[in-house]
Amino acid sequence: DPKIIQKPKYLVAVTGSEKILICEQYLGHNAMYWYRQSAKKPLEFMFSYSYQKLMDNQTASSRFQPQSSKKNHLDLQITALKPDDSATYFCASGDWGKDTQYFGPGTRLLVL
Amino acid sequence: GEQVEQLPSSLIVQEGASVLINCSYTDSASVYFPWYKQEPGKRLQFIIDIRSNMERKQNQRLTLLFDKKTKHLSLHITATQPGDSAIYFCSASEGGSALGRLHFGAGTQLIVIP
Numbered sequence: 635d636p637k638i639i640q641k642p643k644y645l646v647a648v649t650g651s652e653k654i655l656i657c658e659q660y661l662g663h664n665a666m667y668w669y670r671q672s673a674k675k676p677l678e679f680m681f682s683y684s685y686q687k688l689m690d691n692q693t694a695s696s697r698f699q700p701q702s703s704k705k706n707h708l709d710l711q712i713t714a715l716k717p718d719d720s721a722t723y724f725c726a727s728g729d730w731g732k733d734t735q736y737f738g739p740g741t742r743l744l745v746l
Numbered sequence: 747g748e749q750v751e752q753l754p755s756s757l758i759v760q761e762g763a764s765v766l767i768n769c770s771y772t773d774s775a776s777v778y779f780p781w782y783k784q785e786p787g788k789r790l791q792f793i794i795d796i797r798s799n800m801e802r803k804q805n806q807r808l809t810l811l812f813d814k815k816t817k818h819l820s821l822h823i824t825a826t827q828p829g830d831s832a833i834y835f836c837s838a839s840e841g842g843s844a845l846g847r848l849h850f851g852a853g854t855q856l857i858v859i860p
Contacts, residue, residue, distance in 0.1 A: 638789075665845050677790075677835065679847035690847050724790065733778060733797075733844040737790040 637661050638738035640725050645743045647715050654701075655710040655741045657725030665689070665728045666708035667735060668700060672721035680723075683708050684730075715745045748773040752836050752851030760859050763826055767854045769819040769836030778844035779819055781810065783832045784853075790835065794821070797844075826858045 641656040659666060668680040682689040686702040701709045712719060722742045728735040749772045757765050771779075780795040796803045796812045796819070803810045809822040819836060833853040840846040 667847075669848070676852045677837075677848075677850040679849070682845075682847060684845075692847065726790075728845045730845060734780060734792050734795060735845065735848060736792060737782070739789045 638725060638727060638736060640723075640738040640741050642741060643739065645741055647743065647745050649715060649717060649745060651715050652711065652713045653715065653743070655712070655723050655725075655743070657708050657710070657738060659706050659725070659727040659736075659738070661727055661729070661736065662706075663727035663729045663736075664705065665730065665735075666702070666706075667726040667728070668708065668710050669724045669726060669737075670721045671724060671740070677724075680710075681708075712743075717745045719743060720745045748776060748838050748840050748849040750836055750838050750849045750851040752854055754854060755852065756855040756857070758857045758859065759826055761827060763858075764822065764824045765826060765856060767821045767823075767834055767836070767856075769821070769851055771817050771819075771838045771849070773838065773840070774817065775841050776838040778839040779810075779812065780837050780839070780848070781821055782835045782837065784835065785832045793834075823856075826856075828858050828860050831856055831858045 637660040639658045665684045667682045671677045680693045681700045697713045699711045722740040724740045725738040726735045777798040782790040794805045807824045811820045836851040837848040
């Protein structure tokens with residue numbers, strides 16, 4: 635669904651650096667999410683935001699910080715990157731009363 | 747917390763065959779169960795869902811069965827086509843909200859041979 639945009643599509647970073655993953659949705663949804671998919675683990679929830687406020691947080695590490703500058707934006711800042719952070723990060727959005735979460739195309743992050 | 751298990755991990759079938767993917771969950775408070783399909787390198791695509799007050803839902807060649815008592819779901823795909831080849835994920839929305847965090851199974855890779 636091209637109405638959820640994630641940038642960049644691919645990202646290569648060095649250990650210790652910092653990166654920001656961008657997510658914008660044009661579905662008019664008021665809830666947004668980040669999920670991570672890696673070779674070692676199944677798809678796992680990271681954060682959810684509703685009306686630009688943190689709703690739920692599964693990520694233990696403070697190196698992962700979501701940032702919501704607008705209602706339809708939920709970026710993910712990752713600091714002090716580690717090789718274990720290598721994964722595909724999916725943004726999703728949903729609307730209260732309509733159940734379904736829709737996913738973006740993902741950002742594939744490789745940390746060397 | 748919620749745990750979702752999915753079997754089998756992979757299926758290889760001839761075009762036209764039917765397949766069954768099984769899924770179980772642990773949290774009896776979960777009320778909403780969406781399924782997604784993921785082709786290589788692509789986004790998760792929503793395909794069908796069911797709420798805990800239903801037993802069955804059909805969407806064209808997809809039929810989703812739900813058993814609240816046993817906490818078990820099964821996705822039946824009939825008349826498979828090569829375009830159905832993908833990884834299929836079962837998920838459960840945590841707690842009583844359909845927009846809660848989704849817990850995913852490990853996925854079932856379906857390969858349909860022409």
